[in-house]
Amino acid sequence: MVNPPEAGPEVGEKKAIQSDKQLRRALNQWDIAFLVVGAMIGSGWLFGSLGAAATAGPAAILSWLIAGFLMIFIALAYAEIGGMLPKSGGIVRYPQYTHGGFASFIMGWAYFLSAVTVAPSEAIAAVTYMSSYLPQLMSNGLLTPLGTLVAAALVVFFFLLNWYGVHVMGKTNTAVGWWKLIIPSLTFILLMALAMHTVNYSGLAGGFIPYGWSEVFLAIPTTGIAYAYLGFRQGIDYSGEARKATDVVWGTILGYVIVMFIYVMLQVAFIGAVNWSAAKVSPGNWQALSSSVLSSGPFYEIMATSGVAILAGFAVILLIDAIISPSGTGWIYIGTTARTIYGMAADGHLPSAFLKLNRHKIPLWPTIAALVLGLLFLLPFPTWFAISSFITTTTVFTYIIGGPSLMTLRRTAPNANRPIKLPAASVIGAIATIAAFLIVYWSTFYYLWFAIALILAGLPLFYMYTMVNRYGASRTAGIVSGIIYWVVLIVATYYLIYLPFAAPTGWPASLPVTMLKLQPTHIVDFVSYVVVMIAMVVGFTLYVASTARDREIAMKHVKAGWWVVATIFSAFILSFLGSFSVFETPIIPFPWDTIIAALVALGLYLYGSYSGILTEDLVVALRELGGV
Structure with a gap:
């Protein structure tokens, strides 16, 4: 390792070591693989094929392939x-090891926002499928009070399965994982054997790519495709409870490759199995499928209305799977949320009480918090597609740091033990960063503005808690700055973003989005918002850091994290300018906007790689693992 690390007053990793040692290391390679399988095969397979087909037509097959190819580089990093x-809550702890407290807080907060919403989204997906035979659970595409109650009961069940230990959840999940592999596989095999309409692939109006290439990319973050692929991270988040580090590596890769194949084949089968007369949609009108009879249960309805006895019989099994698959993902993500909170406490962003374990050796208060927050998130996102798009945006944003972290660790800890050492790591890291940035960019301004507002809303907590407790900053300065920041953020977001952009497009009730005609006032509003927010983030962060007792260390961590702030605003500005904005005629048309976004991402990768630092947290972690 090079360069001496800082020696701050409060290194969260030192507190976390004792808790880390108490975690039960009970997961083998197949348990890790099935955590990945269980997380990836959830509601995504039930709804993703319909949403992708309605957006991109038959070319949705390419959307799955492109997304899978891009995400695999992130998974490899x-x-x-x-x-x-191998640390529990690892994805929120790695930024702390490579870029210090400022970057790790932003990434940890963003990851927390995404993780906490997955369990309720899976509960919503299960209830949506149940509404195929219990229509009183849904009304106009939204959960009824009874539907919300059933979804809440599922979230409580997810919590209880986690509460009694990782060995119970892990072994249960491995058993359910086999079901999750078999049922989707049988689904595409049966459809391809008994219900194919080959004309659907290219013989209808518009051909194979009826809505253009931009829709192929748009489908990736907004229809559940990227959402379905996000589950690879579970092997990383549970890595502190794996028996060996190699189990984490190969379990993650194995699970990802298996599921990618299944998802692509499901989309191929869905496209070919669409029966236009049974769906009561004119042939080739793919967009209308999202509001057809297929919307409540895509694969179930295709099989039930196929007129083939075998498929109609198998459709009943799909109704059972519609509860099992989302539930399996839901209980994994209750655990993921808990380990995210645990990881933030290990980074020093939350009180050390969140490192406490229960008698079953799982994080006590983080698991309880995951339950409470999961129940709350049933309320603002009543539809599966809305919540999955939000999750995709915030989660993939956190993956942007994977490439820079990979290269920073190669530089700061070149001799550390690595069960797998990637060839051409700098190239893989660059592609991983570009891939993550593009998926965030493609998620559209429609969803991105809200995700970024919530990510930025977390910074006052950094001022009030982390800066004070870890770096010795003035508590008064942190509290006053945080309160002023929140007030300005709320006012600016409401008047400069929500009223001129979000409200006229119908957010969050209407899909698809109503497009706007670009007016000079739109540019004034947006530029004003960006200037105000950048000034606040930079100004308050530097001000609170300047009051720190360990000012040099605080500034060092802040400096290492500026590239994350640059990433946030770069994605936001490009989203406003490009073809995924809310304007009828974009300022930068497709594909030039995507090319520019890729080049910006490459620049951010280089910036992030060279701004990484050697932190005391990394030194402590490596010593504890025997990796130095």
Whole structure:
């Protein structure tokens, strides 16, 4: 390792070591693989094929392939890091090891926002499928009070399964994982054997790519495709409870490859199995499928209305799976949320009480918090597609740090033990960063503005808690700055973003989005918002850091994290300018906007890689693992 690390007053990793040692290391390679399988095969397989087909037509097959190809580079980057640093809640702890407290707080907060919403989204998906035979659970595409109650009961069940220990949840999940592999596989095999309409692939109006290439990319973050692929991270988040580091690496890769194949084949089968007369939609009108009879249960309805006895019989099994698959993902993500909170406490962003374990050796208060927050998130996002798009945006944003973290660790800890050492790591890291940035960019301004507002809303907590307790900053300065920040953020977001952009497009009730005609006032409003927010983030962060007792260390961590702030605003500005904005005629048309976004992401990758630092947390972690 190079360069001496800082020696701050409060290194969260030192407190976390004792809790880390108490975690039960009970998961083998197949348990890790089935955590990945269980997390990836959830509601995504039930709804993703319909949403993708309605957006991109038959070319949705390409959307799955492109997303799978892009995401695998992100998974590879994290596989090396996860093998080197097998830590529970790892994805929120790695930024702390490589870029210090400022970057790790932003990334940890964003990851928390995404993780906490997955369990309720899976509960919503299960209830949506149940409404195929219990229509009183849904009304106009939204959960009824009874539907919300049933979804809440499922979230409580997810909590209880986690509460009694990782060995119980892990072994249960491995058993359910086999079901999750068999049922989707049988689904595409049966459909391809008994219900194919080959004309659907290219013989209808518009051909194979009826809505253009931009819709192929748009489908990736907004229809559940990227959401379905996000589950690879579970092997990393549970890595502190794996028996060996190699189990984390190979379990993650194995699970990802298996599920990618299944998802692509499901989309191929869905496209070919669409029966236009049974769906009561004119042939080739793919967009209308989202509001057809298929919307409540895509694969179930295709099979039930196929007129083929075998498929109609199998449709009953799909109704059972519609509860099992989302539930399996839901209980994994209750655990993921708990380990995210645990990881933030290990980073020093939350009180050390969140490191406490219950008698079953799982994080006590983080698991309880995951339950409470999961129940609350049933309320603001009553539809599966809305919540999955939000989750995709916030989660993939946190993956942007994977490439820079990979290269920073290669530089700061070149001799650390690595069960897997990637060839051409700099290239893989660059592609991983570009891939994550593009998926965030493609998620559209429609969802991105809200995700970024919530990510930025977390910074006052950094001022009030982390800066004060870890770096010795003035408590008064942190509290006053945080309160002023929140007030300005709320006012600016409401008047400069929500009223001129979000409200006229119908957010969050209407899909698809109503497009706007670009007016000079739109540019004034947006530029004003960006200037105000950048000034606040930079100004308050530097001000609170300047009051720190360990000012030099605080500034060092802040400096290492500026590239994350640059990433946030770069994605936001490009989203406003490009073809995924809310304007009828974008300022930068497709594909030039995506090319520019890729080049910006490459610049951010280089910036992030060279701004990484050697932190005391990394030194402590490596010593504890015997990796130095």
